[in-house]
Amino acid sequence: MDFPFDALRRRPDLEAPELQAWDAADLLLLDESADDRRQAGPGELVVIGDGYGALTLPAVSDGAQEVRVHQDALTGEQALAANAAELLPDAGVRSLDLDADLVRGARVVLLRLPRSLHALEDIAGLIAAHAAPDAVVYAGGRIKHMTVAMNDVLRRFFDRVDVTHARQKSRVLIARGPHDGADPRPRRQQHPGLLVVCAFGGAFAGTSVDIGTRLLLEHLPAAFPDEVVDLACGTGVIGAFIAMRDAAAHVYATDQSAAAVASARATADANGVAERMRVVRDDALSSRPADSARFVTLNPPFHIGAAVHDGVALRLFADAARVLQPGGELWTVWNSPQRYRSALEELVGPTRQIARNAKFTVTVSTAR
Known part of the structure; x- marks a missing residue:
């Protein structure tokens, strides 16, 4: 050709x-x-x-x-x-x-x-x-x-x-x-003690709650600012969990995957928090102005297609840093072998470890 x-x-x-x-x-x-x-x-x-x-x-x-x-x-x-x-x-x-x-x-x-x-x-x-x-x-x-x-x-x-x-x-x-076609419908799974997760077929992790996300949820603070940004939100687990925990919190969730966005909206609706959870399809946080957020959560992908590559996570760290106000916090869970702490220190600000298990690390980075 x-x-x-x-x-x-x-x-x-x-x-x-x-x-x-x-x-x-x-x-x-x-x-x-x-x-x-x-x-x-x-x-x-x-x-x-x-x-x-x-x-x-x-x-x-x-x-x-x-x-x-x-x-x-x-x-x-x-x-x-x-x-x-x-x-x-x-x-x-x-x-x-x-x-x-x-x-x-x-x-x-x-x-x-x-x-x-x-x-x-x-x-x-x-x-x-x-x-x-x-x-x-x-x-x-x-x-x-x-x-x-x-x-x-x-x-x-x-x-x-x-x-x-x-x-x-x-x-x-x-x-x-x-023959026998049907429009896509989200699958649904109840996770006792956490929430209901909804997922269309193309959403990463489906209706499960991966162990990294679970570790982050276990160590989130009890209260949040008026608005929380859930970056690379996937099926909306983190954002919906926060909205359920704090009735005063509003969540701005974003993902570049169309399947993830549709799934996150379904998850928010299934858990009764759709009115306080806005889900947007965006490349990182490109639609958000600088210095517009005080609290960002992130479970970054570490694959590009089939290849393991840290480039996606580094782009997300940098955009979170751009959007965070000075003193704002980025709560990140990441695969421990990726060793992202130095990158978070450089791109966002001082970073401290909150939790760690055999596979994952939770850190909080404070924006300069």
């Missing part, structure tokens, strides 16, 4: 020599779907899970028109827009939520397979419910991240699932004949 893949960039997501904006699975998906894509009319191609535009923009370059796209990560959405502006300014791409409008009437769907089977169930059910009766789904990924169970999930919603030959450690599943 005559497309300048090496010109694609990840910005505003982290960029580093070892992090690429496309991979072999993208190329295989494009090759396997080429004939069906070229027969699709305007608005009949949908792309789900594109990282930074490596599926969408080559498809447009190959003739696709009015492509609808869903990317869970806001930074991926922003990178796609930036790459389109630079490489294909007239691309005509629309970014949409993961709902019926995204896939209604679609005849060809390109899907980067999610890691979570629940996420795949949500996506496959949505396509089966609203795509055209003759829709075909090309679902691909790296073989090391694929399981036979993914075939089983697709077979629940499609009459036929074929498997391509492997190429460059990648493979594509091809699903045809949609």
Whole structure:
């Protein structure tokens, strides 16, 4: 395919020599779907899970028109827009939520397979419910991240699932004949003594409360300022817990994941604190002005895709420092092997350890 893949960039997501904006699975998906894509009319191609535009923009370059796209990560959405502006300014791409409008009437769907089977169930059910009766789904990924169970999930919603030959450690599943579709609904789990957690399939950790978050919850103070910022909120566990503990506290929760934001809103509603918990999809805290918060909580991710990388956490520390007022506090729980204390000292301010167990450390950093 005559497309300048090496010109694609990840910005505003982290960029580093070892992090690429496309991979072999993208190329295989494009090759396997080429004939069906070229027969699709305007608005009949949908792309789900594109990282930074490596599926969408080559498809447009190959003739696709009015492509609808869903990317869970806001930074991926922003990178796609930036790459389109630079490489294909007239691309005509629309970014949409993961709902019926995204896939209604679609005849060809390109899907980067999610890691979570629940996420795949949500996506496959949505396509089966609203795509055209003759829709075909090309679902691909790296073989090391694929399981036979993914075939089983697709077979629940499609009459036929074929498997391509492997190429460059990648493979594509091809699903045809949609049936028995359903719109995604959040899963729900009661955690006695804590709260109810709701999660859509694409949300990290699902309905569980991970042990790092539990350690942070056990050591939070009894009272909070009028507003608490829950940065990288995930399913909203920390923010909802604080709102439940302190009836005077309002929570501003933010995450760049669309699935996380939808899950956090559902969690807030399930625990009766939706009126005091605002959940926003944002890249870190970019929508917040400097010196606008007194108390921030954070359980930072330490993966970028499949790679362990501290770049995401460092960006979050820096943005928390920007938003905190002098003397404000950042309460962080982190994997102890990451050794973030020196980075917190440098980026935020004096940092003290509050708790530690075999895997996690809780610290409080006071903003300068």
